[in-house]
Amino acid sequence: NGPISVFGISLDNWTLSDLLNDIKQACQANSSVKLQQYSFVNADCLNISCHNEAYRRSLKQSKRIFADGIGVRLACLSKGHPLRDNLNGTDMFPRLCELAAEQQLSIFLLGGEEGVAAATAENMLQHYSNLKIAGVHNGYFDMSGNSEENNQIVAQINQSNADILLVAMGAPLQERWLEDNKPQLNCSVGIGVGGLFDFYSN
């Protein structure tokens, strides 16, 4: 069950339950530990990683990288390693909300068009009565290093005291943003989740 290397990216062969346990532990760990980044990669992401060095670097400094979809599953199988699970933000999200509600961990939703993260929050709050959504923000802002807008959003996330930050801006942007802003963020966990809020907002 060790990691599987595909195109030089080391994929963790975990189940969704393993992932949720790890997130729980990361949130309970000493708060001096910096944000732990988790990434999902599908076949398209692996292709991008072959020619986008910055994306590759941001993936490699993730705490864990998970295989999303049939393309990566086949690539692993061709190397003789069957994957134990198909891991992606969409399947993880309801289970993560359940865990967060149970453990009183709060989630910040960053990304998507204006109003989409807020609609996602509203939907999830209806399903999980004890869930705490720490805050929301759209994913369209000036992300250039140290822009005032970017600093304000980082401050908003930190002031919300969120334990878990979901960044839904698509790959490779979300992984790069997490890597760039990690030193300033106080959340325990950051996860790039692609178009997740588009699916859960209506």
Ligand code: UDP
């Ligand atoms: N997005 C964003 N900011 C940007 C570009 C994209 O928040 O600057 C959002 C977009 O609104 C969409 C998501 O990122 O919700 C990308 O979804 P997509 O399905 O393309 O991502 P994937 O899951 O394929 O990585």
